[in-house]
Amino acid sequence: MSNDTTTLAELMHRSENRPAPAASAFRNTAAGCPVLLESRNLFKTYRKGALGVPVLKGVDLEVRAGELLAIVGQSGSGKSTLLHCLATLDEPDDGEVWFDGMRVDNLPRRGRDRLKNRYFGMIFQAYHLLPELTALENVLAPAMIRHGVFSYLAQKRQLKARATELLETVGLGHRLRHKPREMSGGEMQRTAIARALMNEPRILLADEPTGNLDQATGEGVLELLHGLNGSASGANQAERLTVVLVTHDRSVAAQADRVVTLVEGRVDNAGARQRAEPAA
Numbered sequence: 001m002s003n004d005t006t007t008l009a010e011l012m013h014r015s016e017n018r019p020a021p022a023a024s025a026f027r028n029t030a031a032g033c034p035v036l037l038e039s040r041n042l043f044k045t046y047r048k049g050a051l052g053v054p055v056l057k058g059v060d061l062e063v064r065a066g067e068l069l070a071i072v073g074q075s076g077s078g079k080s081t082l083l084h085c086l087a088t089l090d091e092p093d094d095g096e097v098w099f100d101g102m103r104v105d106n107l108p109r110r111g112r113d114r115l116k117n118r119y120f121g122m123i124f125q126a127y128h129l130l131p132e133l134t135a136l137e138n139v140l141a142p143a144m145i146r147h148g149v150f151s152y153l154a155q156k157r158q159l160k161a162r163a164t165e166l167l168e169t170v171g172l173g174h175r176l177r178h179k180p181r182e183m184s185g186g187e188m189q190r191t192a193i194a195r196a197l198m199n200e201p202r203i204l205l206a207d208e209p210t211g212n213l214d215q216a217t218g219e220g221v222l223e224l225l226h227g228l229n230g231s232a233s234g235a236n237q238a239e240r241l242t243v244v245l246v247t248h249d250r251s252v253a254a255q256a257d258r259v260v261t262l263v264e265g266r267v268d269n270a271g272a273r274q275r276a277e278p279a280a
């Protein structure tokens with residue numbers, strides 16, 4: 001059964017049996033926004049038989065709390081690989097990933113699973129909903145994993161109310177009992193967004209969330225992500241949800257606070273663009 005009061009430090013300490021890093025590991029940017037998620041000199045090569053395909057070639061990236069960061073680049077430049085490494089879904093060959101002042105790339109599997117379930121909300125191009133579950137059950141799934149069976153059952157009424165509210169927030173109050181095959185692409189992606197929010201994540205990591213949607217539906221999903229991030233509505237930084245968005249669509253990226261471009265597995269610093277610092 002999960003322990004909800006577990007802090008990230010405890011999670012790492014327990015998993016690795018070593019002391020939590022010093023507080024100095026938590027760095028601040030010039031704008032006063034703490035770095036929430038960070039890659040340091042990340043390398044990743046995919047192996048195909050004797051052949052190696054180097055995909056990430058030393059990526060340094062800082063994601064600041066409260067910002068909406070877009071990662072762009074040509075097809076094959078390594079965007080999804082980088083996002084997957086940041087989300088600890090994939091392991092880099094070299095380099096480090098830090099979340100909220102903790103090194104997380106080297107956590108054992110169980111620690112990574114807890115980290116993802118508790119702190120990261122993932123959104124994928126292909127939705128990745130469970131086909132046999134209704135929209136409501138899909139949204140509840142991360143809560144079942146987080147709390148464990150007995151604790152989940154004990155709080156089922158409250159959790160169901162929260163999942164229902166989230167589906168209402170994404171405009172799907174009328175689709176609670178629909179299964180994925182009974183939903184449109186936009187509805188499936190909205191369900192996936194509600195699911196990503198269920199455990200109140202610190203950060204949303206979205207991999208081409210509009211890639212399978214027509215333009216109007218995609219714009220609706222983006223509007224939703226912007227609303228969740230809160231910068232467009234002027235929410236103060238503490239209230240904002242950090243969002244990292246991988247996209248090949250420049251018009252999508254144009255609406256982000258900051259854009260990082262990958263070119264053949266490296267960050268193109270010359271192409272960096274910043275719209276505005278999120279206000280402290």
Ligand SMILES: Nc1ncnc2c1ncn2[C@@H]1O[C@H](COP(=O)(O)OP(=O)(O)OP(=O)(O)O)[C@@H](O)[C@H]1O
Nearest residue numbers: 046047053055074075076077078079080081082248
């Ligand atoms: N599991 C894998 N095994 C082997 N090669 C892979 C694997 N996953 C990705 N690649 C290769 O790594 C490179 C980068 O892939 P990645 O999906 O990160 O790029 P991308 O920038 O997200 O591309 P796209 O915009 O087309 O989705 C590609 O050349 C791809 O073929």
